[in-house]
């Protein structure tokens with residue numbers, strides 16, 4: 130078992146905006162960090178912070194016990210990990226590249242065959258937030274490896290393990306982002322709607338923000354309606370919710386704005 134208090138040998142593969150922030154957090158945490166980036170100049174920039182630069186991805190991937198991968202997409206991950214899979218036996222790969230849940234599970238298949246402990250991660254932060262109080266990262270997959278390296282991973286932000294299914298972190302990630310985009314879409318549509326009355330999106334933001342913050346606190350109380358629906362008594366009837374959404378839809382139509390957003394909301398919330 131790895132000593133959590135001791136400095137770890139960690140490699141970071143991919144030094145874009147996010148990979149660079151992750152490498153800096155590891156260096157600041159006192160770890161022995163090897164870095165590699167496809168465009169070498171980005172790696173050289175970390176030497177002053179104490180990083181050792183590998184000349185190939187294979188060299189970086191075999192230089193440490195804990196491998197942090199943060200490249201553009203799933204194809205780039207496979208391009209660099211699969212050819213050296215046989216040399217990664219016994220190591221832990223934490224893939225912080227954004228992927229779909231199925232891509233994460235698919236990586237799990239070659240990792241299992243190669244004897245690699247794979248953890249998939251979803252970063253809920255922008256690079257400037259890494260290591261700061263607001264950042265958190267979702268992890269799923271190899272639970273024992275997560276427990277072993279938790280204190281290292283916490284250098285990036287709060288570490289939230291969401292299950293052994295490798296697809297879980299990606300699924301929570303996209304679900305949280307889905308909530309954000311649904312909110313943004315409703316604000317953009319609402320902004321256009323209030324402007325037809327002489328109002329402004331700025332005034333709407335002022336009024337909508339505290340209301341949405343208050344509504345967000347009700348999500349936990351709503352969760353049993355999805356997790357254990359047979360036991361859940363919903364506070365508002367489907368008829369009430371459908372009528373409220375229809376009113377928004379009608380107001381959008383009356384003001385010459387699109388209505389497709391609300392049809393989708395109604396089908397999701399009341400099933401019709």
Ligand SMILES: NC(=O)c1ccc[n+]([C@@H]2O[C@H](COP(=O)([O-])OP(=O)(O)OC[C@H]3O[C@@H](n4cnc5c(N)ncnc54)[C@H](OP(=O)(O)O)[C@@H]3O)[C@@H](O)[C@H]2O)c1
Pocket residue numbers: 143144145146147148149166167168171199200201202204205208225226227228252253254255256
């Ligand atoms: N930035 C964010 O706010 C944020 C937040 C959450 C999650 N993420 C995720 O973090 C990952 C990296 O994002 P980023 O912001 O660092 O992006 P970025 O600044 O655009 O950097 C992309 C990185 O991927 C590398 N890359 C692309 N194709 C490659 C290939 N075929 N082989 C090897 N390396 C390749 C690039 O290398 P070169 O330097 O050679 O081009 C660069 O290091 C993405 O999956 C992203 O979704 C980012």
